Amino acid sequence: MIEWIHPSALFFIAAALYPFLKGQNAKILQCGVPAIAFLSLLATGEGTYDQITLMGQSVVLGRVDRLSLIFGYIFTISAFIGMVYSLHVKQKGETVAALIYAGSALGAVFSGDLFSLFLFWEIMAFSSVFLVWYAGAGSWGAGIRYLMIHIFGGVCLLIGIVLYVSSQKNSLTFSNIPLSGVGPALILLGVLINAAAVPFHAWVSDAYPKATVTGAVFMSAFTTKTSVYLLIRGFAGTDMLILLGVIMALYGAIYAFLENDIRKVLAYGIISQVGYMVTAVGLGTPLALNGASAHAFSHILYKGLLMMATGSVILMTGKRKMSELGGLYKTMPFTFAMYMVGALSIAGFPFFSGFVSKAMIISAAGESHRAGIVALLTLVSCGTFLYTGLKLPYFVFFGKDAKIAATDPPAHMRFGMGIAAFLCFIIGVWPPLLYGALPFPVDYHPYTLSHIITALQMLFLTALPFLWLKRFLKSEDRISLDMDWLYRRGTPIFLWIAKKPLAWYEGVVTEAYRFLLIAPAKKIADWAWKVDVHLVDGFVNLTGVVTLLESRVSEAFDVHIIDGIVNGSSTILDRCSKKLRQLQTGLVQNYILAMVAGIAVFAVFFVF
Amino acid sequence: MNLEKYFENPSFLKKAKMIFYLVLVLLVVADVFIPKEHAVLFGEALPGFYAIFGFVATLLIIIVAKSLGNLFIMKKETFYND
Numbered sequence: 001m002i003e004w005i006h007p008s009a010l011f012f013i014a015a016a017l018y019p020f021l022k023g024q025n026a027k028i029l030q031c032g033v034p035a036i037a038f039l040s041l042l043a044t045g046e047g048t049y050d051q052i053t054l055m056g057q058s059v060v061l062g063r064v065d066r067l068s069l070i071f072g073y074i075f076t077i078s079a080f081i082g083m084v085y086s087l088h089v090k091q092k093g094e095t096v097a098a099l100i101y102a103g104s105a106l107g108a109v110f111s112g113d114l115f116s117l118f119l120f121w122e123i124m125a126f127s128s129v130f131l132v133w134y135a136g137a138g139s140w141g142a143g144i145r146y147l148m149i150h151i152f153g154g155v156c157l158l159i160g161i162v163l164y165v166s167s168q169k170n171s172l173t174f175s176n177i178p179l180s181g182v183g184p185a186l187i188l189l190g191v192l193i194n195a196a197a198v199p200f201h202a203w204v205s206d207a208y209p210k211a212t213v214t215g216a217v218f219m220s221a222f223t224t225k226t227s228v229y230l231l232i233r234g235f236a237g238t239d240m241l242i243l244l245g246v247i248m249a250l251y252g253a254i255y256a257f258l259e260n261d262i263r264k265v266l267a268y269g270i271i272s273q274v275g276y277m278v279t280a281v282g283l284g285t286p287l288a289l290n291g292a293s294a295h296a297f298s299h300i301l302y303k304g305l306l307m308m309a310t311g312s313v314i315l316m317t318g319k320r321k322m323s324e325l326g327g328l329y330k331t332m333p334f335t336f337a338m339y340m341v342g343a344l345s346i347a348g349f350p351f352f353s354g355f356v357s358k359a360m361i362i363s364a365a366g367e368s369h370r371a372g373i374v375a376l377l378t379l380v381s382c383g384t385f386l387y388t389g390l391k392l393p394y395f396v397f398f399g400k401d402a403k404i405a406a407t408d409p410p411a412h413m414r415f416g417m418g419i420a421a422f423l424c425f426i427i428g429v430w431p432p433l434l435y436g437a438l439p440f441p442v443d444y445h446p447y448t449l450s451h452i453i454t455a456l457q458m459l460f461l462t463a464l465p466f467l468w469l470k471r472f473l474k475s476e477d478r479i480s481l482d483m484d485w486l487y488r489r490g491t492p493i494f495l496w497i498a499k500k501p502l503a504w505y506e507g508v509v510t511e512a513y514r515f516l517l518i519a520p521a522k523k524i525a526d527w528a529w530k531v532d533v534h535l536v537d538g539f540v541n542l543t544g545v546v547t548l549l550e551s552r553v554s555e556a557f558d559v560h561i562i563d564g565i566v567n568g569s570s571t572i573l574d575r576c577s578k579k580l581r582q583l584q585t586g587l588v589q590n591y592i593l594a595m596v597a598g599i600a601v602f603a604v605f606f607v608f
Numbered sequence: 609m610n611l612e613k614y615f616e617n618p619s620f621l622k623k624a625k626m627i628f629y630l631v632l633v634l635l636v637v638a639d640v641f642i643p644k645e646h647a648v649l650f651g652e653a654l655p656g657f658y659a660i661f662g663f664v665a666t667l668l669i670i671i672v673a674k675s676l677g678n679l680f681i682m683k684k685e686t687f688y689n690d
Contacts, residue, residue, distance in 0.1 A: 257673040258681060333611055366648040374648050382665040398615070450642045454658040457635045461662035464632070469670065478682040488688055 004049040006062055006110065007037035007076060008120070011103025015096045030083045030095055034102070038076035041069060048112065057172045060112030067293065067439040071109045071229045074297045075102065077423070078221040078304050085308050085416030086214035097130035098218050105222035109229055113172040114161045114187075117230075121157060121194075122595055124223060125150035131215025132207050139210045145487065146207035149200065151595070153193035158598050160186030177234045188235055195227035195278060197244055198251045201271045202484035205255065208270070209263040209320070213311035216263060220307045221300045224270060228277045228296045232439075237284025245279030246376050248272065253383035255482065257391070260321050260475035262310045265392055266303065269346065272380060273299050279377065280361040283368055286440040291360030293438055298345065298353035298427060305342035305420035306388065309335050312409040312417070313396060319404065322392065322475040327401030334408040334417075336397045341421040343393060345428065347385035350455055352428040356435075356446045359455075363444070382462045389459075390466045391473060399474075513554070521551035635659065 014033040021029055046069070049062030064072075079102040089095055104127060107120035125147065132143040163183030165172055177184045193200040204224070208216050235241065252272025259265045273295070280292035312335045313328065314320045329336045345352040348359070358381065365373040408414060427434045435442040466473070525547040614620050639655035647653050649661075 253669065254673045254676065255681075257669060258677045329611055329615065336611075363646070366646055369648070371648050371650070378649075378661065379665040379669070382662050383669045386666055386669060448645065450644050453635055453638050453642055454644075456631075457639065457656065457659040458662035458665075460628070460632050460635060461659045462666045463628075465663060465666045465670070473670065476682065477685060479685050479687060480677070480681045481683055481687075482681075 004044050004047075004062055004064065005037075005040045006050055006107075007041060007072060008061075008103040008107035008110070010037045010040075011079075011099050011106065015099035015103065018096050018099065019092050026092075026095075027087055030099070031080060031087070033099070034076050034080035034083055037106070038073065038080065041072045041076060044069070054115070057115065058113065059116050059172070061107070061116055062110050063112030064110065065439075066437070067229070067232060068109050070293050070297060070437045070439065071225065072106060073437060074225075074300050075106050075109065075222065078300045079218070081304060081308075081416050081420050082214065082217045082221070084419065085217055085311075085413050087412040088410060089212075089214055091134055093130065094134040094212060094215065097127045097134070098215065100127040101131065101218060101222060105226050108226050112174060114165065114174045115172050117174055118154070118158055118161060119599070121226075122154050124226065125154060126595075128215075128219055128223060129207075131219055132211045134215060135210055135212045142207045142210040145484065146203050148487070149193060149203040153190045153200075154595070155190075155598065156186045156193065157190030160184065160188075160190055162601075174234065176236065179235065179238055188238070191227050191230045191234070192244075194223055195231065195274055196224050196248070196271045197278065198248050198271070199483045201248070201251075202482045204270055205259075205264055205267040205482060206484045208267040209261050213315045216311060217304050217307045220266070220270060220303045224274050225296045225300055228274060228281070228292060231278065231281040232289055232292055236281055236289055238282055241278050241282030242370070242373060243282075245275045245277070245282060246373060248275030248278060249377060249380040250275075253380045253387065255480055256387045257383060258475075258480050260323055260477065260479075262313065262320055262322060262325070262392060262396060263307065265322075265387055266306050266310060269306075269384065269388055270299075270303060272384065273303070273346065275380075276358060276361050276377060279373065280364060283361075283364050283370075285364055285368065287360060287367060287444065288364035290435075290438040290440050290442055290444070291357065291364050294357035294360055294434055295354075297434060297437075298357040298424070301420050301423050301427070302342045302345035302353060305338060305417060305424060306346065308413065308417045308420065309339035309342060310396075312413055313406075315413075316406040316409055317404045319402075321477070322395040323477050325396045325402055325404070326399040327397070327403065328406065329397040330401075331404070331406045332397075332408050334414055336393070338414075338417040338421050339393060339397070340389075341424055343385075343389040345424040347389040347459060348381055348455060349385075349389075349459060350428075350447070350452045351425070353424045353434075355428055355455065356431040359446045359451065360444055378458070382458060385459050385462045386466060390463060391470075391475075394466075394470060395475065517554045518551050521547055521554065525551060632659070 010033050014029055018026060018029060044064055046065050048060055049064060050060065052059050052061070079098075082098065082102075083095075086095065086098070101124060104120045104123035108117055108124065111117045111120060129143045129147045129150075132139050132146055160183050161172075163181070164177065164187060165183075167181060167183055177187060179185065179188065196204045208219055211219055231241070249272050252268045252270070252275060256265045256268035256272060259268060277292040277295050277299075280288040280295070313325065313332065316332065316335075317325065317328070319325055341352070345354045348354040362374055362377050362381075365377065431446060435444065636656040636659050639657075639659075644653050649657075651657055
């Protein structure tokens, strides 16, 4: 038996071969590789593999323990499901990007040191952005914004790693990182940006809904959950994460409820659900960390399923807004059924996957006697059922019949959804399947009578107000402002500040000078002239002339110097904002160059 | 799969609604006989606590989300393309 095949290697080789294969062979490759990777992980024992010494530092590509294995299992399973679902995709580059993306996510999970982690981290960002760009028109800007955020996160991570490793003579080994000093804080910030932590979350709701139908399925699985893994590994028990997670859960739920674009609802749902996991990491007890891993596992399955179902709706109808859809249960009954399995799972309905994983997190909060956290996370559970389980399916599959001619999607897409739905259900009815793979020994029983009854009470009583109020809850043809406003509107606002308030300030200054200096000077001059005319000639005449001259000088001062300063500063601001704009829509090559430069700095740092 | 004969049928929908309310009542009644383990929240031991919690929580989410949306979150769809 082969002891260890690095799953990333399989995926990267597949990505390299894929462009040269045609028809059946290509399809076998894209589905076969995740399947083989999954089976090889099942056969792998715990241990340290692929250890190389690089520039005097040990680099570990294969740290295999229970924590990395459970993420490895689910990443390969979801890659398999996604590949089956995307068998129809014609653009080879898209599948190549998906293979590299999945491979690098697995690489990040199995890497045992901070250097290879950073490398895989960057490959993830640069490969996944193509899943947005392949969607074509309208996705370019969102892709650039996605990349900018991830480059920022990557830079934070890199600087953090360098500071952390250099400051305390720490080795590159990645394990628990005590949160003291700037280095660890920057590492945490970089990880949190990828975890879509509020307020760095807008890239999820901005880019995921604009990705290709199949791309969104992959994206919903890997990036945020890789971060959850890193948080469990590096920052378990960090108090601050408890509150942050609750904020994410609430924030995502409120935005998801308001949203009209069906995949944007799901994208905000990701932020909300990852919030549960972040809270669990903050709690840091074995039950909580088991809960975070279990919830990541079931979340990848049901969110993938929901993304596949809504993707099918978008592909078959060409519409993506709730306000334009309706009555699809008649024409797409299979998609509807699959969607509902995903929705009941995310809502934590008994006998579906979310029930057995979310409950662990809430119980862990209860065990730590944090009643407020329990109450808020339970409240968000109601919200989750409200927006994913009631509102979205009601307005897409029922509601006002939009009379759209559509059918269920092709067989392979139905098959992909079927596998995910089956897994959601089987984990729900047979939790030992999931619990057996969790990082810590599990002594947790989700199916007690009181737990089932209370969960059902809550979900039924969430449905009741919805049924009463549903006609008021229709999504509006509007979009929601979120943190992406800062960088989508930042440049124009900068320009506006340069133009409007500074111009106003300039006007005020000019006016003030006129009022305070020039006008009195003229008045004095006038008066002096009158006095002069009537009383003294010759001598006083001189004073009038002097005053007049003085007023001219102060006017010139005002026009040339004060105005000059004000104009100059606004011109500089204008130029700066133009430069900033160029930075924003700059070329990808530049970013790649910046990344390569970063790695070079890293390398130099360890050589000397 | 032909779901229309159920969802377009008023008598089926009426029956479904009756069953829904019946189950709801049964769930709360069942709560009286089943002791709660590890109660954390205030009043959690009361029968039907989670029914009330779910109802209030849902209304709260609807009201908070809608009012925040109308206050400043929701903008015209053309907001970013002008």
